[in-house]
Structures are given as C-alpha cells and as structure tokens.
Amino acid sequence: MDNKYDVVVVGGGILGTFHAYHAMELGMKVCLVEKDNYPKGATTQNFGQVVPSGMNTKWQKYGRESLRIYKEIQSQFDISIRQNGTVYLASNEEEEQLLVELRAINNNNEYSSKMLTKSECLERYPGLRRDYVKAGLFFPDEVTVEPRTMIHRLQEYLVAQKGLEIKTGFLVSSCERTGSGIEVRSSMGESIFGKKVIICNGSDFKNLYPELFAQSDLEVSKLQMMQTKPQENYTLKGSILTGWSIRRYEAFYECPSYHEIKAKELPDTPQKNWGVHILFKQALDGSVILGDSHQYADAAHADDLGYDLDMDIDNFMVQEAKKIIQLPNYEIQRRWYGMYSQCKTSDIFKKIIDEDIHIVTGIGGKGMTGSAGFSKKNIAKILNR
Template sequence: MNTKYDLIVIGGGVLGTFHAYHALQKGLKVAIIEKDKLPVSATVRNFGQVVPSGMDTKWQNYGRESLKIYNDIQSQFDISIRKNGSVYLASNNEEVQLIEELSIINKNNGYESLLLTKEQCLEKYPGLRNDYVKAGLFFPEEVTVEPRIMINRLLEFLIKNKGLVYFGNTKVVRCDSLLNEVAVITGNGEIHKTSKVILCCGSEFKTLYPDVFAKSDLEVTKLQMLQTKPQPNYQLNGSILTGLSIRRYEAFYECPSFDGIKAKEAPDSFEKEWGVHILFKQATDGSVIIGDSHEYADAANIDDLGFDLRMDVDEFMIAEAKKIFNLPTFEIQNRWYGMYSQCKENDIFECTIENNIHIVTGIGGKGMTGSAGFSKENIKNIFNLK
C-alpha cells in the first residue's frame, strides 16, 4: 500500500471517530480501521444521553465542548442530535437539597441550569407521578442522540465531507514501530504506514498488547436496558434522570451534603447490589428506553459477566419506573445489555508505546458525552498542535 497517513485510528466507536474528526479538522490525512463492518460495541449499546450535568468539573468541561461539536456537526449533517434538555427529578427532601446545591455549583461554573418546582415538573413531563416528584433541575443545553444512528452518520459525514478513509471488516494483527512511523498490518496482509496510531478499541488492545493490558486497571461494566413498544399519543422530551441518578452521578459528589446523605443509605439494597438507577428517554419511533444497571468484572475476566440478561434486574427497573411515570404502555419490545470498559483508579486509560502508538481507552460511561471534547484536546497534545 502506497498511501501514508498522518494518523490511523484503530476502532470506529465514538472515542476513536472523534479523534479522527479532530485530526481531520487540523488538515491531517486520517484512516480508521474497524474490526466490524460498522461499530457494534459500547457506542451503539448505550442510552444515548449527552449529559455533561452528571459529570465532575473536569469532564463536564469536556462534555460542554462536546455539545458545541455535536451541534456544529448537526447543523451541517443530520447525525440524530436533538436539543431537548435533561432533567433530574428529586423524589424526597434529601434529593431536593442535592439538586439545589448542584444548581449553585453550575451557576459558579457558568453552566445553565434551572430549578423546577413540583408543579413545573408535572406540567413539563406528561405522565410524571404526583406522588414521586418533589422538584427538578433542568439543563436546557443538553441533547439526546440515537446511538445506532449517530455513529454511522458521523462516519458517513467524515467520509463524504472530510476525507476520512475507512476500512471496515478489517482486523489489525500487528503494529510495528519503524524509525519515524508505524506499520499497521491487517489480517488480510495489507500494510498501512502512518506517523501516529491511536488505539481506541479495548478488544484489540487486549490482543495487540496483552502484557500492557494485563497490567492495566481496566474493568468492564455490563448494563441492562429495556425498550417499550411505541407510546400512543405520548411525548416525553429530553433525558429524564431520577432520584437514584442524583445519588449516583459524579457531579453530585461535589455537593456539600452528598457524603452525609449517601452514608444513610441501606448498604445491602437491591439497587446498590446491581448499580440500578432509573433513566427514561423517548426514541424517535415513540418507544421509551428505560435503564439501567451496572455489574462489574476485571477486564481480564470479562467472561464472568456472562451473556444472559438478569430478569430480576429488568423486573426491578420496570417496577421502579412505574413508581415514577404512568406511561401509556409498559409493554417491552426489546431488552439488551451493553458493555464498556473503565479504569478503577483513573478517569481514562492512556499509554504511549515507542512514541508513536497511543492507547486511549477505558472512558467508561463518559463516552457519548465526553469523547468529542476530550479528543479535541488529546489530538492537540499527541500532535503538539496549538
């Protein structure tokens, strides 16, 4: 192969694709090599919420930058972005206190949010139960996406409009560091030369660099989600996050009352055992997606998580969802799980091998929200750009 690239990204998920996007924006010649025809892993199996509001200050800043990037791309090419806001619904006085404290933190951060009264929540969100909600915190700038649509359209946009070279159904079997470049060898015997490699695929990280993988602190999270049948004559706008989300998301860790409130929770509750917090999002077909749960294993022991869905977890999520919303139907048409990797000690895994091979993975549940903003900064750092 005679083409020489400035960057080859291994892995066409949201983290890899946004690294490619920002490199292309800087005028670099970029290729993505994806082991499947199109991405099939964490990027397309998540909830589709872009919620910087749920992140700590560092990643909220990346998420806010991501919002700008999503909106800019959407203005040029439809990638399924809907600017319909996010809300956290408090179900008791402790959760009200936390959203009030978070609203002050956001005000100091310059991130727009709006406290909603119980009555405003009931008016804004049809079907919301009067006996559940006490107040809400609304973030008008946040967006939702359809994950299985978004990544494919984003790749299409980069190929058609930005000059991305995309190799699907292509497995990388080796990366050889040469003097000032890297030779990327694929399973079909092709050799692609590039100045830099960014490896964003966890499974190929494991096969290409097993020793580094074995020493990493990566763990894998398995999440269960459900999708109702389309809701007749019903519209639920935006991302709906509820009391258990308030008690779980990192943004609330910065609230003065958080530690004291968490200390009073029952340590052996079902929701703690399976990491359940209740989210709602209406898809474009009118169905409502409900989730989710969290089950963990070291990345080296991913098989311990199995491939079955736990019906007791699904049944618990449905029962809790019914306490929050009276939907026209709770009949379930789809159930699935997603998996993503994250670090136990760090917020993302980064490792450089022989100067020009950069492993960037383990972004965890921050991927859909934070990848676009993080990748912009990371491309500048890797290529020493201003």
C-alpha cells in the first residue's frame, strides 16, 4: 500500500529531516510529515552557524561529521553551505588564555585551528576595533548556512534525488500500534503506517504524550536576533564569535582555566541576566546578522517568555556590538526571535514507546551543527544497523 513505510518521521526541521536522510541512506522507504506548509521553527530562526569548535568533545564528533555531510550534499546540490571559517575574538588576557587552551584540546583531537595575533585579526576582519581585540582563534573548516533557505533546499534535494516523500499540513493527532504497524493519524483523518516512527517535533510532542511531556525536564530558550541593512562595499567572512561567546560555549568548559575565570565574573549584569553573547555573520545580500540573547522557561510554561521583542535587549546588543566592530551602518532592517527546546540535565531528550516509537527532541542550540552527525548514529541504532 502507498501509505506504508519503513520509517515515518514526524517533524520537518533539521533534526527530523536528517533522521529521514540517514534512514534513506540505509535503504529505507521514508515519509516525513510536517504540521505546517513548510518548516518554520528553530531550524529557520537561527544564525546559520555550523560550529563544532563550540561543542564539548562528545558533540564535536557529531558536529565534525555534520560538516562532512553538509559539504558532501553541497557538492551535489546548492543548499547554501559556505566554507568561510569561524573565529573567536578574545578581548583580554583571560579570554586569550582560554583560546590557547582550546587550541591545545583541538590539536589533541586533530581538529584544525590557528591562533591569530591582534594584527592578523585586524587585517582579516575590516572594522574590528583595535581597542577590543587581543587575539583570535580561527577554525578554517567550519561553514555557514542561510537558515531561511537551507532546510527547503535540503528537502528539495532529498525529494528529487533520494526519493523522500513529504506530507505537509499533516498535524499528527495520534500515534498507535495497529495490525499494520504504527499508525500515524492526522487531525484531518489521514493515516500512514510505519514500522518505525521517529518523533522530532520539538516540545510539540506534548500533544501526543502529555504525561511524558509533564515528566520531562525540557525547557525552552528564546533568542533575539536582528539584521542590518546591506553593508555597501564591505565583506565580513565567516562566523564571528566574541569574548562573551568564549565565556559561554560548552567547548571552553573543558579548558583548565575556565572555572577559575568564570568565578571572577560579576553575577548581576545585563549580559548575564539576558544571556547575551555577541555574534556577527554576513548574509548573502551583504547585510549582517547580530545577536543573540537567551531567556529560559520550563517547556510547560513557555508562554511566560512572551511573544514580543524586548527592545532593551536589542538596544544593549547593538551598543555592545559597536564596541567590537565598526560596520559601515548599524541600521536594522529586521528583528526576530527564535525558540528551541533543550534538556536541563542531559544533552538531548530520547524516549522509546512501545519499542517502535522513538521521541528525539530537545537538542537545543546544537541543532544546526549537530543534527546531521547525531542523526546518522541515532538512526543506525534505531534500525539496528
């Protein structure tokens, strides 16, 4: 029957799409279902940075495999991948020390990086303020993507060249075992069947399994970002991460000096209260994306984060960005926020129901970087390959 599949994936974001991709790579007949007409959640509302350098040792392995997968697909079909590297810019001696230590860790892991002097940073990144930068650490293999187009191009590639079936506007109302396998039923009464069902729809799985959701330790993070007008005759290559990123990203937790340096920080600052670390990335149209902030709430109370943009946060981020890079203009043409779910006590949320229904969600801010690599290992485990 046309409505029977080896694998049904619920959720058309980056995590679900790559589970579908790797299932097809293993020869499975796959259907991907998405509740909206197209993906528009966290997968499209982020910076589009693929930065294994910012991950701890465990997840960096997934991130590096993701890089390989992204580049392999890009060689066959344009999904907006650009290999232009990532740089971390230290603003003082403590941050420079963390960069030196991270480079040693990455050398040991055989992951390429290069320390940059102050002069090299100033030469590479036009507009970078001399009174801000102390040193840099550059990762040449890392890439950027255009998040608002990448997932659509990726799915277009999978449909056209890999045979993926996608059903949009398919809001799943139930997922239960029947004599024909696992029946995935939509709110409109359409049913499809899978030998395995993988649910990757963020915190929306609460509608299917409310008790499981209530027992989970999921929380939601709200991130504010903005985009300048196009910068005339100006090029800023790659992902630019700054001193506050160095003090925030998981990779630096493994540095010997990290905890001592963090202990010296003032606890009650706008940066801390709003979870701000300043990032820059130039989009294809020449505009520059700036951000971002992090506000948290338990997933069951995500509405408490509100639906508005906090202009105090945006104004603070612009003010701090100007202390780092002097762009030709800081005229903002667009502002938005993204929401993603993550776990408080583990790095991802995984539950198995009735042996053949797998919930995989709560990947948090690791989604764009880690999903492709993690999904490869996870789907092999689910399918016993």
